[in-house]
Amino acid sequence: MNHVLFGLAANEALPSDLVDRLIAVADADLGHVLAGRADLSHAQAVSLASRVAGSAVRLAHGGHLTAADIDPVAQPLAALALLDARAGSPEWARILAADPSHEHREKLAACPELPADVVDTLAADADVRVVAELALWTTPHRAAVLARHPHAEVRRAVALNEATPPAVLAALLTGEGLPPAQHCLVCDREATPFVHDPECPRLDCDLMPGASCDGSHASTLHDIRHAALGNPATPTEAVTGFADHPSLSLRWALAARPDLPPEVCRRLATDPHSGVRADLAGNPAVDEALIRTLADDPDHEVRRSLAHHPHVPLDVLTRLAATTRVGATLLPRIAAATPAEVEELAHSPNPSARMLLARRRELPPGIRDRLAQDPDAKVVKSIAGHPGLSDAHLRAMVDRHGVRVVAKVATNPEATPALLEDLTRHEPVVHKALREVARHRRATAPALRACLADRQARPLAAGHPALPPATIVELLTDTDWHVVEAAAANPSLRLTVLSDLVP
Missing domain, CATH: 1.25.10 (Leucine-rich Repeat Variant)
Incomplete structure (x- = not known):
């Protein structure tokens, strides 16, 4: 591998004639780098695609190739890239729907705006992976039809699709109104009853750890419920009953939904697993009373997640910052602080409160300069990257706090x-x-x-x-x-x- 040539291929100052020379000697790896250049001419893109077939996909995604440049039989992946970008020919879709490669048919199934006859062909594909991929991206009407598919894996994909009608998602949660699934990936491959060993030694096995089937397709039905609980289109009234479900992963999926009623939030706030409580703590559905309750949770991750809640009261947030590692990012509540709240935080006797504010950019100059002179190093470290600080302010920071702030001072765009x-x-x-x-x-x-x-x-x-x-x-x-x-x-x-x- 010639790393000099790799670097040259990415050099934005490389003249067009030298790009031509690199194309003439490109192999697959170099061709991939060249295909990412924004300045390629159409002629250069066509030349590169003809020399390095694999580069055609990246060129197509980058808009360097047109439908006239692609042969869907010889370059199926490039054709799929253009179809995915809505720039391919509908006739290509009909050709690729009969492609012997299931991977190509899967990619086709994910493309938007396919002709109706192609969708019909893919929905009837003999490979369940193709049908499942279609179910993941298809229209509401087709999703409703595929929800009744005999294979549970297709139903799982329907449950993930946010275009699936709400009533259908509710039915997938309960199974009511749908015929029982007849197959799953487990019983397709193994004699039942079967539970997949999490330490499975088979290198060619792609079943998920713990996947199981005793004829009821248990693990896939569980995954269908998990997908529906995480789907924002699933009706609120259909999910509330899962707050006390014995499955941890289902309660965990429920805890992140922003449409939870207050009584469901209260039930989840007492969940024995901290991960459920942590996801709930960051949920905008949680009201102030429950926020104050969760602020005393013994688990660090619960308190950390609560600090990122968009509506956490400032007094709770500053108390959390003093005892919890909340991360170095600007918190949503600080970003939304009013001018009066900014003043209050800037003059707080609590250095943790001042530190949170110092992470906010576009502060009024007076407050910015006040925080730049703060006696607490963690406040200064947070404000050091703020635009508009003078050279004198930045140097004074280093003089007062030394190694604790040097790296952050170096990030200041106006240093x-x-x-x-x-x-x-x-x-x-x-x-x-x-x-x-x-x-x-x-x-x-x-x-x-x-x-x-x-x-x-x-x-x-x-x-x-x-x-x-x-x-x-x-x-x-x-x-x-x-x-x-x-x-x-x-x-x-x-x-x-x-x-x-x-x-």
């Missing part, structure tokens, strides 16, 4: 080139900061050279356009192939170098 250089010279070295500097659009050549000393920052620096061309050339022979590819893809490589590297 000056001089500051970035200084951060790479910080003692002790902050390796994460080197990686951030190597990504920064304002990084200078001296800063990038310093980043090359770090193993993880080295590939990032190798691809940075501010790196001097001579240094980029040196990196083309690096022992790390990630660095080689990044250097070869660097748009600052001189044209003469590019021309010499392309065969």
Whole structure:
């Protein structure tokens, strides 16, 4: 594998004539990279597809090929890609519906707007995998018909399809009004009763661990219920009875539904399994009273999920932040805080409250600058990436809090080139900061050279356009192939170098 050529194939500055030369020598791997170029001409796309057949799929998905360029018999995957993008010929669908490859027919079944006769053909396919794929994506009318299919796997796919009519989904939950399924993937392959060993040693076995059938298709019927419970189109009144179901996975699927009535939420809040309670805690259906109850849950993940609830009261949220790792993301409730709430949080004596606010961007300048001078390092670390902070503010952060904030200061989009250089010279070295500097659009050549000393920052620096061309050339022979590819893809490589590297 020639990693220099791989990098060149992705180099956005590679002239068109050199792209032509790469196409002329492309193998399957190089062809895949070339097919991802946004600047390919139609002629180049056709040439690449003819040389590397496998590249035609990516070219078709990227809009580089048209129906006139594809032979559906010789290039079925490319034809399927165009059909999936609604850019293929309806006649292709009829040809591919008779393709001997079940994988091709499965892909066809997932394509939108198929001719009615093709849908009829796929619905009657002898391979249940094809019918199930159709059931997963088909129209409400066809889904209702396939819900009565004799194979349980098809019914499971219908239960996943959000276009399935609500009444049909309710029937799949209970089985009422539907004829019993006659087959499932388990009894298709094994003599019943059978329970699949979770430690199954057979390399060619694709049954799920614990899959079982005693003639009732038990595990697949369970999966049908699980799919219907997770389907937002399933009627609320059809799912509420599962709050006390003995199956953990069914209660767990129910807990995430945003349409749960208050009494169901209260029942799930006492579930013995913390995973059910955690999913419920993040559910917008949970009211304030139950939020306050869940805030005292002994399980960390329940409290963490509650912190991400969009309507959690601020006093509960700040209490959670003080005792629970809520993650470094901006929480929904903080993002929705009113101007008055922003003021309240900024002046809170609780540093956890100020830290949560500091993760929000586009803060008023006065509040932003106040948080930048906060005495608590975790607050400063959270505000350090905020746009609009002055060079003086950023340097003061580093002076006061040192290694705890250096990496976050390096992420600030307005950090000056001089500051970035200084951060790479910080003692002790902050390796994460080197990686951030190597990504920064304002990084200078001296800063990038310093980043090359770090193993993880080295590939990032190798691809940075501010790196001097001579240094980029040196990196083309690096022992790390990630660095080689990044250097070869660097748009600052001189044209003469590019021309010499392309065969």
